[in-house]
Amino acid sequence: MRGVNPISRRIVGFGFLTSLASIAFPALAATTPPIKCRVLGETTTYKGKLYTCIKTKSKGKTVLAWDSGKIIPAAAATSSSTPTPTASPTQTAPTPVVVKKIEIPIAKSSEVPNNSTKSFVAKNRHGNSTTYIVIRKSDGLLALDATCPHKGCIVAIESEGLLCPCHNALFDSKNGDVLRGPASYPLDRLPVHESDGVIYITD
Numbered sequence: 001m002r003g004v005n006p007i008s009r010r011i012v013g014f015g016f017l018t019s020l021a022s023i024a025f026p027a028l029a030a031t032t033p034p035i036k037c038r039v040l041g042e043t044t045t046y047k048g049k050l051y052t053c054i055k056t057k058s059k060g061k062t063v064l065a066w067d068s069g070k071i072i073p074a075a076a077a078t079s080s081s082t083p084t085p086t087a088s089p090t091q092t093a094p095t096p097v098v099v100k101k102i103e104i105p106i107a108k109s110s111e112v113p114n115n116s117t118k119s120f121v122a123k124n125r126h127g128n129s130t131t132y133i134v135i136r137k138s139d140g141l142l143a144l145d146a147t148c149p150h151k152g153c154i155v156a157i158e159s160e161g162l163l164c165p166c167h168n169a170l171f172d173s174k175n176g177d178v179l180r181g182p183a184s185y186p187l188d189r190l191p192v193h194e195s196d197g198v199i200y201i202t203d
Contacts, residue, residue, distance in 0.1 A: 032066040040064060048072055099125050103200045104132075106143070106192075112136045112199060117157055117173045119146060124203045132201055133162065134192065135174060143192035143201045144176045150183040162187065 033046035037053040044051050049069030056065045102125045112118050117135045124130040131146035131154045146155050146162070153166035161179055162171040169183035176187035191202035 032069070037064045037066050045072065101125055101202050103202050105198050106132055106134060106201045107199045109194050109197045109199055112141070114138065117162075119157055122201075130203070132190070132203075133157070133176075133187070134199060134201075137174065141192045141194065141199065142175065143190040145188040145190060145203070147188070148183055149185040149187070150181075155187070 033044050033051050035044065040053055040055065042053040044066075046069070048071060050072050051066040051069045053064050054067050055062055057063075058065070104122050104124070106120045106122055107118065112134050114136055115138070117133060119131055119133050121129055121131050133144040133146050133155075135142040135144070144162075147153075148155050148164040148166065148169055150164065150169050151166055153164050155162040155164050155169075155171060157173065160170060161173045162176065164170070164183065167182050168180070169178070170180035171177060171183070171187050172179055176189060178184065178186055193200055
């Protein structure tokens, strides 16, 4: 090309190479993050700047795009001196309160004749009123907590057995075993003994 200044040729050549680099390596030419902005308010860092996804107009349409970015400040230098650690107060777990079991005089021996099942209300070791069932068989006494293990209702002595009035669970009146659900476990058995004509339950 005659009459073209050599400097102009260099400028044209440089511009051509720049355009070629932009086509071949768009990430190098990008001034905003190369990843696509997808969610409004989303942020990302790129080349030392923090970019935020915003709404903008492009060809008459509202689109999501990265803003111009904010320069991320360098972290402040920390002091080289090592602070003296302070002793943290030692926290001790609270000691659980253990209430020892007690012997409860539940009834007179004469109140529970042979081959009978009786219920009695007494204070347990926590001071709460509790219903107990005492069964006397030929081989001795058996004591049960009358609280149904299904939902905590108090069973009643019926002709068919120990019946829960809440959900109709049924237990054997001779040993507290489950005869009918929805209860899955038998009634709790408690230590029981007699002394000087009095029946005692340990609870």
